[in-house]
Amino acid sequence: MNLTSxxxxxxxxxxxxxxxxxxxxxxxxxxxxxxxxxxxxxxAKAHSESARRESEQFLSRFSWSADETVxxxxxxxxxxxxxxARRVASITATDFSAxxxxxxxxxxxxxxxxxxxxxxxxxxxxxxxxxxxxxxCLNSLGxxxxxxxxxxxxxxxxxKLAASCRKRLIMLIPHADxxxxxxxxxxxxLDEISMERRRVAILYYAMVDCGMLPSLHIIxxxxxxxxxxxxxxxxTLLLKGGVEKNPETEAxxxxxxxxxxxxxxxxxxxxxxDVSQALYVWNRLTDWQ
Numbered sequence: 386m387n388l389t390s391x392x393x394x395x396x397x398x399x400x401x402x403x404x405x406x407x408x409x410x411x412x413x414x415x416x417x418x419x420x421x422x423x424x425x426x427x428x429a430k431a432h433s434e435s436a437r438r439e440s441e442q443f444l445s446r447f448s449w450s451a452d453e454t455v456x457x458x459x460x461x462x463x464x465x466x467x468x469x470a471r472r473v474a475s476i477t478a479t480d481f482s483a484x485x486x487x488x489x490x491x492x493x494x495x496x497x498x499x500x501x502x503x504x505x506x507x508x509x510x511x512x513x514x515x516x517x518x519x520x521x522c523l524n525s526l527g528x529x530x531x532x533x534x535x536x537x538x539x540x541x542x543x544x545k546l547a548a549s550c551r552k553r554l555i556m557l558i559p560h561a562d563x564x565x566x567x568x569x570x571x572x573x574x575l576d577e578i579s580m581e582r583r584r585v586a587i588l589y590y591a592m593v594d595c596g597m598l599p600s601l602h603i604i605x606x607x608x609x610x611x612x613x614x615x616x617x618x619x620x621t622l623l624l625k626g627g628v629e630k631n632p633e634t635e636a637x638x639x640x641x642x643x644x645x646x647x648x649x650x651x652x653x654x655x656x657x658x659d660v661s662q663a664l665y666v667w668n669r670l671t672d673w674q
Contacts, residue, residue, distance in 0.1 A: 415531045417481045417507075420461075424484035428462035432492055439607055440468050447555065449473055456517035456549055458508055459525030463489035463501070470498045477514060481507040481528075509538055513548060520550040523557040526588070543595040552670055554597070558663040561585050561603055565626040572637055573628050580627070585663045592665060599667040608660040611653050618642055618654055 413419045420427075430436055444465060449472040457466045460478035462485050470476055470493070478501055480486050486503045493501050504511060508529035522529065530542035546554055563570060563579035570579070585601075592599050612618040619638045623630050628638075646654045 415528060415535055417483065420480075420482035420528075421484040424462060424482060424488050427464075427485070428488035428492065431462050431464040432467065436464070437468060440465055443557075443606070444469055444472070453519060454517045454551075455519045455521060456514055457521045457523075458546065458549075459522070459529050460489060460503075461485045461525070463492055465521060465523055466501055467492055467496065467498065470501055473500075473519075475500045475502065477502045477504060477517065479504045479506065479508060479511060479514075481505065507533060508545070509541060513545065515549075516551040517549060518552045520546055520554045521556075522546055522554070524559045526556060526558060539591055540595060543592060543597075547595060547597055547667070547669075550667075550669055552668065554599070554665075554667040554669075556599075556665040556667075558585065558588065558665075559660070561661040561663040563626060564622065564660070565628075569637075569641055570626075573626070573634060575626070575628065588663070589665070592667065597667040598672050599665040602664040602666070604662050604664050605659040606662050608658060610656040611649075612646075612656070613653055615639065615642065615646060615654060618646055618656065622656075 431440075449469070451472075451474060453473040455466075455469060455473050455476045457469075457476055457478045459480050460466045460476075461480060461482075463478065466476050466478045466489060478486065478489060480489075480503075483505050486505050489501070490503060493499075504514075509532050526542070530537060530539045532538050546556075560581045561584075562581050563575075565573070565575070567577075570577070585603075589599065589601055610618070610621065612621060619635055619642065620630065622628075622638055622642070623634055628634050642656070645658075646656055649655055
């Protein structure tokens with residue numbers, strides 16, 4: 386496990402990092418209750434016309450076969466499982482949120498899909514799943530790598546994912562960089578290198594340390610915030626960017642958002658832009674070839 390025999394591994398300290406938590410998040414984000422409360426809203430957004438199109442576009446990055454079996458870990462309301470079900474033989478979808486899986490099942494029934502099996506439970510606690518051709522971990526590593534006591538168990542999580550995979554593991558990290566642009570970060574007095582960028586490197590090392598040699602791609606995908614008003618937009622972006630809130634930073638953020646916020650028909654405001662995401666793909670069959 387060490388870089389050299391007897392040497393202290395400088396990366397190990399990062400394994401205890403709370404991967405589920407970004408700036409402004411609390412312990413509640415690591416609980417089923419947090420996601421149960423948001424299940425209906427998540428389902429509505431995930432299966433809107435635009436979001437479904439984005440999911441289909443992401444899935445089209447990969448080749449799929451009609452006899453393929455897929456394990457979707459922390460599948461949520463079926464953001465990817467529902468559109469993927471028409472391309473493969475079967476999908477096993479896990480999630481610790483019962484309401485998320487209820488939404489998935491409801492939508493699967495509406496769309497007349499009968500090849501999705503759901504398993505409710507925390508990833509680190511459920512029995513080791515049978516081998517599946519492809520294992521998906523999309524936008525969910527933070528939650529599934531944390532146990533019920535809010536302790537990070539990244540190594541255990543990654544090894545369990547690898548042990549479930551017959552052919553390949555596809556993992557997507559939703560934020561590979563700060564939500565704040567470089568010039569704005571500089572104006573706010575933040576570090577040039579964001580926490581999110583460092584996470585990308587640490588996770589790659591962790592996968593290698595767990596016996597995998599993945600390919601890593603930084604991709605751009607659409608992202609959209611919604612706010613009730615301009616004040617909420619300022620507060621949210623400061624919080625998510627890890628910026629101390631004070632009159633100066635509030636003024637800088639308000640000025641930044643002046644031409645970027647769009648007022649919707651429901652009188653809410655939206656901020657849409659492309660974000661950098663980290664895509665890790667491990668092919669078990671070609672790892673040593």
